[in-house]
Amino acid sequence: MIKTAVFPVAGKGTRFLPVTKSIPKEMIPLVDVPILHYVVKEAVDSGVEKLIFINAKNKRSIIDYFKRNYELEKFLEIKGRNDLIDLIRDLSENIEIIEVIQEEQLGLGHAVKASKELIKKHEFFSVLLGDEVIYSEVPAIKQINETAKEFNAPTLGVIEVPKDEVYKYGVIDGESVSHKGFKISKMVEKPKVEVAPSNLITPGRYIFNYDIFNYLDKTSKGTGGEYQLTDAINAQAKNERFYGHLIVGDRFDTGTPLGYMEASLDFGLKRPGMKENILKMMNEKIKKYS
Numbered sequence: 388m389i390k391t392a393v394f395p396v397a398g399k400g401t402r403f404l405p406v407t408k409s410i411p412k413e414m415i416p417l418v419d420v421p422i423l424h425y426v427v428k429e430a431v432d433s434g435v436e437k438l439i440f441i442n443a444k445n446k447r448s449i450i451d452y453f454k455r456n457y458e459l460e461k462f463l464e465i466k467g468r469n470d471l472i473d474l475i476r477d478l479s480e481n482i483e484i485i486e487v488i489q490e491e492q493l494g495l496g497h498a499v500k501a502s503k504e505l506i507k508k509h510e511f512f513s514v515l516l517g518d519e520v521i522y523s524e525v526p527a528i529k530q531i532n533e534t535a536k537e538f539n540a541p542t543l544g545v546i547e548v549p550k551d552e553v554y555k556y557g558v559i560d561g562e563s564v565s566h567k568g569f570k571i572s573k574m575v576e577k578p579k580v581e582v583a584p585s586n587l588i589t590p591g592r593y594i595f596n597y598d599i600f601n602y603l604d605k606t607s608k609g610t611g612g613e614y615q616l617t618d619a620i621n622a623q624a625k626n627e628r629f630y631g632h633l634i635v636g637d638r639f640d641t642g643t644p645l646g647y648m649e650a651s652l653d654f655g656l657k658r659p660g661m662k663e664n665i666l667k668m669m670n671e672k673i674k675k676y677s
């Protein structure tokens with residue numbers, strides 16, 4: 388199983404200003420649980436034990452959240468609130484947390500490259516984007532690992548979207564090689580709908596081998612003056628076998644206000660005891676605003 392996960396969380400979150408001026412977008416809650424909690428839980432539930440956060444200097448709250456808070460635990464113990472102690476300890480036990488500071492936000496490729504010294508040469512490792520949440524019965528990274536294991540090769544997660552929405556995403560070109568597996572020939576960033584190679588997009592979940600660093604080292608600045616992870620993946624897929632795995636689950640891109648609103652609503656509706664009240668509230672809003 389994959390034991391190491393890298394979480395790039397150093398981004399500036401400009402699409403979510405002004406809140407991201409002081410609060411990381413990855414720490415905004417869905418109901419009352421930070422977005423990143425779900426992402427980290429997906430990795431931990433998949434068997435990951437070593438968490439590497441590629442972080443920015445002004446986003447300390449991310450690391451604080453995943454560490455034990457003994458003072459708060461003591462306070463809750465005195466108050467007899469053991470139920471809350473369990474809640475705040477949920478993901479803090481039996482894991483190793485490492486923080487790497489990305490001094491300059493030069494893109495996702497640059498962020499992943501910052502983990503190079505911490506990855507063993509023969510190890511497969513996962514990368515999970517801190518602002519993409521996947522709700523699924525089997526954790527998404529565990530699902531993707533089926534294809535990575537079957538072909539003993541790097542594999543990224545893919546999901547289907549309606550064809551007319553592909554222009555917003557990284558789209559996969561490849562052929563089906565198993566029930567859920569694809570052999571990827573290339574990835575196209577934000578293609579026009581008419582020329583998109585498929586309606587399979589990547590929701591920010593990857594299993595890489597160490598070779599990705601060779602390609603990241605050779606990648607130069609691309610779109611937006613940033614080092615693009617997609618460019619390194621394309622270079623690797625050209626020279627080596629690279630696979631995709633169709634994830635079963637609901638994906639939420641919480642990096643934009645609208646995507647975040649949808650995720651909030653959905654997680655509220657899933658929360659025991661809240662559904663009826665939310666639906667009632669929504670009916671009233673529909674009447675008022677439509």
Ligand code: UTP
Nearest residue numbers: 395396397398399400401402492493494498517
């Ligand atoms: P995004 O492109 O969605 O994040 O990257 P961003 O750059 O913060 O967002 P905008 O475009 O300014 O609104 C996906 C993930 O990669 C991280 C982000 O924190 C986010 O979780 N990231 C992005 C880095 O760690 N470093 C970077 O240089 C860029």
